Amino acid sequence: MSDYQVLNTRAPRVDGPAKATGQAKYTDDFKIPGMLYASILQSPVAHARILHIDASKARKLTGVKAVVTAREAGLIKYGVSPARYDETLFAHDKVRYVGDEIAAVAASDQDIAQEALSLIKVDYEELPAVFDMFEAMKEGAPQIHDEFPGNMNAEVHQEFGDTEAALRSCDLVVDHTFINKRQDAAFIEPHSCLAVFDHSGRLTLYTSTQVPHYVMRTVAMTLQIPVGNVRVIKPYVGGGFGPKCEATPLEMSCGLLSKVTGQPVKMTYSREQVFLHSRARHQFYAEMSLGVMKDGTMVALKNKAVLDGGAYTSFGIATVYYSGSLLGGPYKLKTMKYDGYRVYTNKPACGAQRGHGGVAHRACFEQLIDMTAEKLGIDPIDMRLKNIMTTGDITVNELDMSSLGMKECIEAIRSGSDWNNKKGKLPKGKGIGMACGFFVSGAGYPIYRSDTYHSTVVIKLSEDGGVANVMTGSAEIGQGSDTTMAMIAAETLGIKLKDVQVHSGDTDYSVDLGAYSSRQTLMTGHATKEAAEQVKSQIASHLSEELNVPVSSITFADGIVKFDGGPGNFEKLRSSYIKEHRGWMDPPTGEYLTFREAARMAYLKAGTIVGTGKYKPPRLGGSYKGAAVGTSPAYGCSAQIVEVTVDLETGQITIDRMTDAHDCGLAINRTSVEGQMQGSLSMGLGECLFEEVKFDSRGRVLNPSLGEYKIPTALDMPKVKSIIVESSEPNGPYGAKEVGEGAIMPTIPAILNAIYDATGVRVNELPATSERLFMALKDKSEAV
Amino acid sequence: MLLPKFDYHEPATLEDALRLLSEMGGNARIVAGGTDLLVRMKLKVEKPSHLISLRKIPRINVIIQRENHGVSIGAAVTAGELSTNELIMERFTPIGLAAARLGAPGIRNRATIGGNLVNARPAADLSPACMVLNASLKLKRSKNEREVPVNDFFRGPGETLIEPNEMLVSIFVETPPPWSGGAYIKLGSRKTLEISMVNVAVLLTLQSQNGPIVDAKIALGAVAPTPVRAFAAEEFLIGRQPSAKLFSEAGAIGVGMCEPITDHRGTMEYRCLMIETLTSRALNQAYQDAMTWKPLPV
Amino acid sequence: MKRIIKLTINGKTIEAAVSSNQTLLQFLREDMDLTGTKHGCGLGDCGACTVILDGKAVNSCLVLAVQADGSEILTIEGLAEDGKLHPLQQAFVDKGAIQCGFCTPGMILSAKALLDEKPNPSELEIRTAISGNLCRCTGYQKIVEAIGEAAEVVRMREES
Numbered sequence A: 001m002s003d004y005q006v007l008n009t010r011a012p013r014v015d016g017p018a019k020a021t022g023q024a025k026y027t028d029d030f031k032i033p034g035m036l037y038a039s040i041l042q043s044p045v046a047h048a049r050i051l052h053i054d055a056s057k058a059r060k061l062t063g064v065k066a067v068v069t070a071r072e073a074g075l076i077k078y079g080v081s082p083a084r085y086d087e088t089l090f091a092h093d094k095v096r097y098v099g100d101e102i103a104a105v106a107a108s109d110q111d112i113a114q115e116a117l118s119l120i121k122v123d124y125e126e127l128p129a130v131f132d133m134f135e136a137m138k139e140g141a142p143q144i145h146d147e148f149p150g151n152m153n154a155e156v157h158q159e160f161g162d163t164e165a166a167l168r169s170c171d172l173v174v175d176h177t178f179i180n181k182r183q184d185a186a187f188i189e190p191h192s193c194l195a196v197f198d199h200s201g202r203l204t205l206y207t208s209t210q211v212p213h214y215v216m217r218t219v220a221m222t223l224q225i226p227v228g229n230v231r232v233i234k235p236y237v238g239g240g241f242g243p244k245c246e247a248t249p250l251e252m253s254c255g256l257l258s259k260v261t262g263q264p265v266k267m268t269y270s271r272e273q274v275f276l277h278s279r280a281r282h283q284f285y286a287e288m289s290l291g292v293m294k295d296g297t298m299v300a301l302k303n304k305a306v307l308d309g310g311a312y313t314s315f316g317i318a319t320v321y322y323s324g325s326l327l328g329g330p331y332k333l334k335t336m337k338y339d340g341y342r343v344y345t346n347k348p349a350c351g352a353q354r355g356h357g358g359v360a361h362r363a364c365f366e367q368l369i370d371m372t373a374e375k376l377g378i379d380p381i382d383m384r385l386k387n388i389m390t391t392g393d394i395t396v397n398e399l400d401m402s403s404l405g406m407k408e409c410i411e412a413i414r415s416g417s418d419w420n421n422k423k424g425k426l427p428k429g430k431g432i433g434m435a436c437g438f439f440v441s442g443a444g445y446p447i448y449r450s451d452t453y454h455s456t457v458v459i460k461l462s463e464d465g466g467v468a469n470v471m472t473g474s475a476e477i478g479q480g481s482d483t484t485m486a487m488i489a490a491e492t493l494g495i496k497l498k499d500v501q502v503h504s505g506d507t508d509y510s511v512d513l514g515a516y517s518s519r520q521t522l523m524t525g526h527a528t529k530e531a532a533e534q535v536k537s538q539i540a541s542h543l544s545e546e547l548n549v550p551v552s553s554i555t556f557a558d559g560i561v562k563f564d565g566g567p568g569n570f571e572k573l574r575s576s577y578i579k580e581h582r583g584w585m586d587p588p589t590g591e592y593l594t595f596r597e598a599a600r601m602a603y604l605k606a607g608t609i610v611g612t613g614k615y616k617p618p619r620l621g622g623s624y625k626g627a628a629v630g631t632s633p634a635y636g637c638s639a640q641i642v643e644v645t646v647d648l649e650t651g652q653i654t655i656d657r658m659t660d661a662h663d664c665g666l667a668i669n670r671t672s673v674e675g676q677m678q679g680s681l682s683m684g685l686g687e688c689l690f691e692e693v694k695f696d697s698r699g700r701v702l703n704p705s706l707g708e709y710k711i712p713t714a715l716d717m718p719k720v721k722s723i724i725v726e727s728s729e730p731n732g733p734y735g736a737k738e739v740g741e742g743a744i745m746p747t748i749p750a751i752l753n754a755i756y757d758a759t760g761v762r763v764n765e766l767p768a769t770s771e772r773l774f775m776a777l778k779d780k781s782e783a784v
Numbered sequence B: 001m002l003l004p005k006f007d008y009h010e011p012a013t014l015e016d017a018l019r020l021l022s023e024m025g026g027n028a029r030i031v032a033g034g035t036d037l038l039v040r041m042k043l044k045v046e047k048p049s050h051l052i053s054l055r056k057i058p059r060i061n062v063i064i065q066r067e068n069h070g071v072s073i074g075a076a077v078t079a080g081e082l083s084t085n086e087l088i089m090e091r092f093t094p095i096g097l098a099a100a101r102l103g104a105p106g107i108r109n110r111a112t113i114g115g116n117l118v119n120a121r122p123a124a125d126l127s128p129a130c131m132v133l134n135a136s137l138k139l140k141r142s143k144n145e146r147e148v149p150v151n152d153f154f155r156g157p158g159e160t161l162i163e164p165n166e167m168l169v170s171i172f173v174e175t176p177p178p179w180s181g182g183a184y185i186k187l188g189s190r191k192t193l194e195i196s197m198v199n200v201a202v203l204l205t206l207q208s209q210n211g212p213i214v215d216a217k218i219a220l221g222a223v224a225p226t227p228v229r230a231f232a233a234e235e236f237l238i239g240r241q242p243s244a245k246l247f248s249e250a251g252a253i254g255v256g257m258c259e260p261i262t263d264h265r266g267t268m269e270y271r272c273l274m275i276e277t278l279t280s281r282a283l284n285q286a287y288q289d290a291m292t293w294k295p296l297p298v
Numbered sequence C: 001m002k003r004i005i006k007l008t009i010n011g012k013t014i015e016a017a018v019s020s021n022q023t024l025l026q027f028l029r030e031d032m033d034l035t036g037t038k039h040g041c042g043l044g045d046c047g048a049c050t051v052i053l054d055g056k057a058v059n060s061c062l063v064l065a066v067q068a069d070g071s072e073i074l075t076i077e078g079l080a081e082d083g084k085l086h087p088l089q090q091a092f093v094d095k096g097a098i099q100c101g102f103c104t105p106g107m108i109l110s111a112k113a114l115l116d117e118k119p120n121p122s123e124l125e126i127r128t129a130i131s132g133n134l135c136r137c138t139g140y141q142k143i144v145e146a147i148g149e150a151a152e153v154v155r156m157r158e159e160s
């Protein structure tokens, strides 16, 4: 297919064997002599003034090594975006949700740590609380943060063109409202951290995170340790999906407790604490109007969002921007207006989750397109194709679609699912639906304002020349980034994949902003490629000198070096290599010079061969307020078709088949791309049909378990047909771009459109439970 | 998640177990599969100071066929065992089907029928199945034993007739007459790992392959504080000729027996409507099963 | 109160003192350093802690260590033989059935218990066998494929 040796194949993951045998170490698997166990005291009430904290009894308990509260931790404010630092490690004046952190304990074992928590006495003066975002916006609602009157955490108002006028000029305007429910990312590995503060004043955190870099900065800031003295190491991580994208109280508490006790400190959240910490998908309310012409041409989109943010900001500023900006494509619009509001409530804070900010609004919009198409009598696919953007188009909000295989995706699923023979021809109770979506391939700007590189990578060859060590701060969290970087390095160096070793997830290795906004393949990939090119050119120039051949005649591929396409004359290199390595079991053989010999020769001339690469995107996007959010060097896109069966007597929904096409640019690893696509679909299916974090009337999570918070099981997932569409992305390394998040965009609306096709009922509130659908069916039949 | 501290006992005989139970009374709990008890202990809902294990007690985990007239199921027989036992599936179908829907494989390999019944959750899978089969429970204590019909056993959520010093040792079920068929339907949101929103067990007996209904038993779970029998619907069916219409009428009558609640899994209204639909469906399935009744190969 | 238990783990007989309130999962991870068995919830909901106990897949977070006395246990660490991956492990690696890997040990052991009983499972039987093992990353498809492929490899191996 392609000319690549390594890229675009189905190479097995580099970490596969370690994970398949149980050797792969995750944070909670670590144990160090002298290690203490920590635990966090969390508020049992949703909104209260803290009158007094008495930890004296806990401190006296045998086995307790330290108890820390706001008094010890200080009141340094932190958060994700410096514009909204609204959290302190421990609550001091007020608690704002059930789960707000008050104190942490380190003890010699877990039992004692737990017991100590129960001995800490906190006097609260309960305050009225508010749990509903619309209630929170009302006058007279309880105020959660003094600095943010009306509980208004963030407001966005953007308009491109005169939307009202455009809507008036349209032949048809269709409205739709939609509401999703708060989600939990439900990664299977709960957060865990092991902190080691050593005698030289250096803090090392082993932690289950997506973003070692940001954790390092935040922990250094809040614990007042020079940032160079904080090292964050990310062992294997059991999934993140967004909520592990920021420093947690768990990490800061472990760090602080280790600093205070001088001993290593470990803490792992219980599943319930994962729910309380949250930082997962917001609840979004979407209200939209789409204006079109008779022939189906889309003209204007008006979009309003209200987000239930919970008690703190977390990623929320970006989230509320994304809900608007991510509707700019993949359809051509002439005008677009967006009003977004993120509201504080007395619940755990929401943050980023796969498809950040875009998923619910995409679901609303793609339903709206189907509704409009129906009114116009146009096939939903034709309606989309009529308005589709192609490579080179720029959205109304100035996002540059530097490559876009959207049309190809739609055509692939249309034939892949046999849409033409099914749409409109299925029996009652069976339905077919489709939807599209797109997503950034790396945020255009870091979270804090800075000119920093988004990624740097170091490649260092082993002294024998046999192994290329790729050193990066990027985060392998299951998505396969280590394998991707290994493949890019191998391809670029012209060596075999097995001869690359990736060392990742360590802030001491390099700078990398981490695994969020689907950025690593593109950004870390670029830096890896550049580092490899540097290494290669060093070797080439030493070879050229040594063998007296021009650099331009030297090529590297598959572990072999060729000179003008032939073996050249390298005998003296081989014999000296073999002499140097007498007794070794694997002397270089064959008619060509090996990379290993060439690299060894370079080492002998120049010392350790090191190459470095770096990447930061060029200045992107418009100059309006908030223009940065949504910008990216590239955009991935996808289209899906879902087929469902609805049991009309119970409302139960069975997803029979899903056909999914995604444009990821060059698929670095075809198996991993499909894996991301299929994983996205299952998360989307869960959010659509089952998932909802529920609260009681006092703000306590009703279902903080994987039994009651329902993610799809193997029996809920249908067979998925995954079709990879490969455009060539000019801004991506080897033309590659994202797949990790974009693939979730169409899932919910495709399911909902299929349900409508099966039943004639529009579900505008998630999750689409059997009860919700059944009652809607009943209302509909009673109305007739 | 840590378990509170307790003492663990592993008596080797039933007598020893019963003696321990009577000595320790309310401070002790029997642990069978532990899939319910250990969860409740981790959540600090229960804090017994002694656990008495059934592991070593002989024959408490076996299914014994009693000639041809019935089967005795040891209290520690697991759901996994029940769901794969051919005799149970063939003759005591609702139990087999319900066992196959309990939790997931790993849970089924531990969860016992005794634990499920004594647990007495309104949504439990095996309770309604045992009820339509008129199972009788053998309860033992140190000095004596008694037999209690499962239909009288449940008193409320988590409450049964069992005394703290009593153990459920076995469940006896009489073989349903020829031309009997059974069904079990569970409604939840996922396809597995679900606590029922509504469940229905049915046993239907025909006079002959095409004959009228001579006996009907319907039990419903998750619709009241205990699983309940739909007596009115049962009576309505007896003596009539089976038909889809008859079954849907019976479903409507079934609703009358229930007082479901609204909770975060579902509303009262939806549950009532589903009782009707699922009862009629289960009757249809049981009818199909009854019509294909065959003598067991000897 | 500690009790002495004697059991076989991955073919090795072991005697150990355990507290009665220690779960089998804690015992394996903390006392035996067999950290391949994962803790995802502690309540039987996720299957990450699945091990094979006397031939059956169980959630080790809901088994007391004392209840494993006299039993035979297989954990993920005991599956590879002579440094060679078990066909299930190999198929998981080859087919892309692993992403974050946190569900993988439990998933593989549930699959192993299935293949031991049913060497030629249908897709539905495979899906049912792993229905108590939650995976948030893969959407299960490649896992189901891997188990199907491993089943074939195992069957061929037995035949030859």
Ligand SMILES: Cc1cc2nc3c(=O)[nH]c(=O)nc-3n(C[C@H](O)[C@H](O)[C@H](O)COP(=O)(O)OP(=O)(O)OC[C@H]3O[C@@H](n4cnc5c(N)ncnc54)[C@H](O)[C@@H]3O)c2cc1C
Binding pocket: A707, B029, B030, B031, B032, B033, B034, B035, B036, B037, B038, B039, B075, B076, B101, B102, B103, B104, B107, B110, B111, B112, B113, B114, B115, B116, B117, B118, B119, B123, B124, B125, B126, B162, B166, B167, B168, B169, B193, B194, B195, B196, C043, C044, C045
């Ligand atoms: C993830 C998960 C999923 C589940 N799914 C379902 C489901 O789908 N449907 C369902 O019905 N249940 C479900 N359960 C609950 C539980 O598995 C069942 O109720 C199971 O049958 C309990 O049996 P056990 O042997 O594990 O009981 P244990 O936990 O050992 O005991 C439960 C209670 O019964 C008492 N007890 C047990 N045996 C005896 C006896 N012989 N005599 C007297 N008292 C006794 C114990 O003291 C304890 O109070 C689920 C549990 C989990 C963890």
Ligand code: FES
Binding pocket: C038, C039, C040, C041, C042, C043, C044, C045, C046, C047, C048, C049, C050, C059, C060, C061, C062
């Ligand atoms: S940890 Fe045992 S099932 Fe989740």
Ligand code: FES
Binding pocket: A188, A238, A239, A478, C097, C098, C099, C100, C101, C102, C103, C104, C134, C135, C136, C137, C138
């Ligand atoms: S691979 Fe991550 S949970 Fe399954």
